[in-house]
Amino acid sequence: MNRKQYIEFAEGRAKRTSSLKNCIWAFITGGMICVIGQLLFFVYSTFMKDEKSAYSLASVTLVFLAGLLTGLGLFDKFANFAGAGTLVPITGFANAVASPAIEGKSEGYIKGVATQMFVIAGPVIVYGSASSVIYGIIYYIYMVIAGNI
Amino acid sequence: MQIDYLLILKAFLIGGILCVIAQILIDKTKLTPAYILVGYVCSGVLLNGLGIYPKLVKWAGAGATVPLTGFGNTLAEGVKQAIEKDGAFGIIYGGISATAAGITAAILFALLWSILFKSKNK
Numbered sequence: 001m002n003r004k005q006y007i008e009f010a011e012g013r014a015k016r017t018s019s020l021k022n023c024i025w026a027f028i029t030g031g032m033i034c035v036i037g038q039l040l041f042f043v044y045s046t047f048m049k050d051e052k053s054a055y056s057l058a059s060v061t062l063v064f065l066a067g068l069l070t071g072l073g074l075f076d077k078f079a080n081f082a083g084a085g086t087l088v089p090i091t092g093f094a095n096a097v098a099s100p101a102i103e104g105k106s107e108g109y110i111k112g113v114a115t116q117m118f119v120i121a122g123p124v125i126v127y128g129s130a131s132s133v134i135y136g137i138i139y140y141i142y143m144v145i146a147g148n149i
Numbered sequence: 150m151q152i153d154y155l156l157i158l159k160a161f162l163i164g165g166i167l168c169v170i171a172q173i174l175i176d177k178t179k180l181t182p183a184y185i186l187v188g189y190v191c192s193g194v195l196l197n198g199l200g201i202y203p204k205l206v207k208w209a210g211a212g213a214t215v216p217l218t219g220f221g222n223t224l225a226e227g228v229k230q231a232i233e234k235d236g237a238f239g240i241i242y243g244g245i246s247a248t249a250a251g252i253t254a255a256i257l258f259a260l261l262w263s264i265l266f267k268s269k270n271k
Contacts, residue, residue: 034164037211071266084171132244
């Protein structure tokens with residue numbers, strides 16, 4: 001088998017197995033990130049009484065770590081095989097904020113860093129807050145009809 | 150410190166499954182990561198409205214709060230509580246105020262990293 005044949009053979013195999021392999025890696029890495037979050041929660045709940053705040057601080061810590069790894073250039077290497085495993089957890093959001101911000105540094109802190117920061121975070125915040133308002137309107141109407149307000 | 154080992158296992162399971170769903174969407178459709186993130190946040194809001202996500206948070210802990218659907222769930226939860234407290238005005242501030250920690254952290258840390266680090270691509 002020459003080199004060209006081998007590449008064709010390898011690509012063929014890669015196509016067939018990539019989806020399953022991607023899913024397995026996504027499952028393992030995504031699960032592990034959530035486990036780290038869970039462990040952080042256990043640490044924080046020793047001094048925080050409110051469960052929601054402890055989970056929130058655990059997420060903030062993951063945002064910090066994901067941004068740090070992005071800055072060090074390690075996040076992309078990890079994300080290459082983790083795929084959705086690093087995208088779906090809050091780490092993916094943190095990376096989507098930090099990475100364009102760092103990329104934009106060469107264009108300055110206003111047009112570069114601060115603008116680029118919202119390339120992906122912007123849509124998430126826009127549609128997140130919009131859907132929360134729609135939900136709020138429905139919930140409010142429901143509460144009025146139910147006579148709770 | 151109290152460590153609930155079963156909860157760790159459940160967090161792994163649910164967190165993993167939520168990532169696999171996104172991976173299948175990426176592999177089988179042409180959705181870009183930005184669409185996945187937006188879709189997950191909006192799904193989180195919807196699943197909270199259906200009463201499913203709060204149960205999932207109770208069952209799987211960080212497995213439900215760490216994925217971006219958890220962000221949507223927090224948005225929805227915040228709106229509900231704000232409406233119960235302040236009526237209609239809560240519709241407009243509930244969501245973002247409940248998620249303020251995550252959003253501010255992401256912005257502030259990104260600014261910090263952009264000061265400290267240089268792009269590795271150039």
